[in-house]
Amino acid sequence: MDSTNRTVVVTGIGATTPLGGDSASTWKGLIEGRSGVSLLEGERFAELPVRIAASAAVDPSEVLPRPLARKLDRSAQFALIAAREAWADAGYTGPAGTVAEDASDAAPEIDPGRLGTVIASGIGGVTTLLDQYDVLKEKGVRKVSPHTVPMLMPNSPSANVSLEVGAQAGAHTPVSACASGAEAIGYAIEMIRSGRADVVVAGGTEAAIHPLPIAAFGNMMAMSKNNDDPQGASRPFDVDRNGFVLGEGAGVIVLESAEHAARRGARVYCEAxxxxxxxxxxxxxxxxxxxxxxxxxxxxxxxxxxxxxxxxxxxxxxxxxxxxxxxxxxxxxxxxxxxxxxxxxxxxxxxxxxxxxxxxxxxxxxxxxxxxxxxxxxxxxxxxxxxxxxxxxxxxxxxxxxxxxxxxxxxxxxxxxxxxxxxxxxxx
The missing domain is CATH 3.40.47.10 (Thiolase/Chalcone synthase)
Structure with a gap:
């Protein structure tokens, strides 16, 4: 088959969002019509004109081991959690280059050189950057974390997911503001369609619920200031809509060539x-x-x-x-x-x-x-x-x-x- 005409399918999904810590609970919340928006607590938000946001339903600290979590910005934590769910949902039990003990002969080993990641973020490790600057000012140079740079890099989520799954076909991070996550998935589709990869883990992540981004968006008049009704603040297409509400979390899917998915007998959600x-x-x-x-x-x-x-x-x-x-x-x-x-x-x-x-x-x-x-x-x-x-x-x-x-x-x-x-x- 001409590689430019390869069919691409979705074989795995994962998410951690304001509605739930995985894709199933997130979907349940969406179908129930449940809002994940609430009032922000804590003194650092008290003086802001916007004091509402959609925080993650399950904090990453409840999922990831502390030694791992402390080396990752919150955006990378979300990405890793969603990617792990999507990877397992696609039927993979370990990183590329390994075969599970109970794998059948019909389930081919993944070639690491044919596996990629494309995980996007619009802002990257903004909370790490701001928090570590506060550490520098308040506690001095020696207290700044040596993990700061690899934590704040916008490519950190994609790089860490690539380390998790053993991807060697490329670890990419398109940055196009609020279109970033979708562009990542589009790029992943093209990686497979062009023949550069057989499997790509792709999606988007963000963790920017911090006073500075909220103050900046608020001063732009881009955010809803409906602090008295957090769950009713985000109202698309309503005549009284007055701005967006900031959320956090990640959504990741596993994309494969249809041929690769068929060879291993994978469950297919749909065609991309x-x-x-x-x-x-x-x-x-x-x-x-x-x-x-x-x-x-x-x-x-x-x-x-x-x-x-x-x-x-x-x-x-x-x-x-x-x-x-x-x-x-x-x-x-x-x-x-x-x-x-x-x-x-x-x-x-x-x-x-x-x-x-x-x-x-x-x-x-x-x-x-x-x-x-x-x-x-x-x-x-x-x-x-x-x-x-x-x-x-x-x-x-x-x-x-x-x-x-x-x-x-x-x-x-x-x-x-x-x-x-x-x-x-x-x-x-």
Whole structure:
């Protein structure tokens, strides 16, 4: 087979989010329409104009051994936890180059040189950087951790996951703000499709719940200041939406060539059709109001990934709950798909998880894959009064069943700097 035409499939998923410490509990929370947002406690948050966030439901310290955790930034801790779940879910029992004692002859050993990682982060080890600077100021040079640099590096999550699984085909870290996690998965798809790898562990992670990022986002007027109603603060497509709510966690999937997955008898969730990418070239933080750049990414997806609008049954929208961004996304969908948008069940899961920045594309890809797998679209919560300009079939109130048969689902991710990435997955 021509390597450029290789079929790519999803064989494993993992997550740790504000709704649960693994993919199953996260999915349960999404389907139940449960918010993971709460009031931030502690003196360091007391004077901030924004005092709400979606913190991880399970702290990494409850999962990882202390000697390991103290050498990893929180973002890398989340990535490692999600990657371990995805790796095991895909049926792998150890790093590449090893074979489990009970492995059958039909389960081929993974060639480390054919295994890669692509784990993205929008900000990287920001909490390590800020906390260690405080240590330097308050306690002096000798108290600064010698692990600081490898902890704060944005590539640390991908590098540590590559060490965990024994990947040698490449450990990559695309950084494109809130589109980072989706771009990582798109890059992973291309690694397999081009023939450079057979298996790639890919996703996104973020851990930026710290006073400085929150103060900065708050002063930009990008975040909701609805401190009196934390669980109702993230309200995509609602007329009263007033900014996003910061979240933390990670979402990771295992991608494989269909041939490799079939040889080892792997369970397949769905096919990863491909990606569409564009850039707005409009403003460093403000979304382009007409959705022009998003539309270009969607057209790229349709043209290169065998995506037929008539087959799209579900969209996991970027929908951060900002006044301008939410509507620009709808306009883009209409401009490209026209009346076909009417049969696309649209979910905005950030209404429950908050916005995980560079981790959003990873977590929302997990949600998109599971929506196809279970034929169920999660609800968008807190939409008490749908904006009339949100001209789409927004799933509200309760989860909705998706139709049987051939189906495509799309995950949208956009970021500061004008980055647009859309991913498509299918069951056929």
């Amino acid at each position: 059709l491909g990606q569409g990418i564009s850039s707005d070239s409009h403003h460093i933080t403000q979304p382009e109001p007409t959705g022009r750049g998003i539309a270009q990414a969607l057209r790229h997806l349709v043209a290169t990934a065998d995506v037929k609008p008539a087959e799209i049954v579900h969209i996991n929208a970027h929908a951060t709950s900002t006044p301008q961004g939410d509507i620009g996304e709808i306009k883009a969908l209409r401009s490209v798909f026209g009346d076909d948008v009417d049969h696309m069940a649209l979910s905005a899961t950030k209404s429950m998880t908050g916005h995980l920045l560079g981790g959003a594309g990873g977590v929302e890809t997990v949600a998109t894959v599971l929506a196809l797998h279970h034929r169920l679209a999660p609800p968008t919560i807190n939409v008490d009064n749908l904006d009339p300009e949100a001209d789409a079939d927004v799933v509200r109130g309760t989860a909705r069943e998706l139709p049987e048969g051939a189906a495509v689902a799309v995950n949208n991710s956009f970021g500061f700097g004008g980055h647009n990435v859309v991913l498509a997955f299918a069951t056929r």
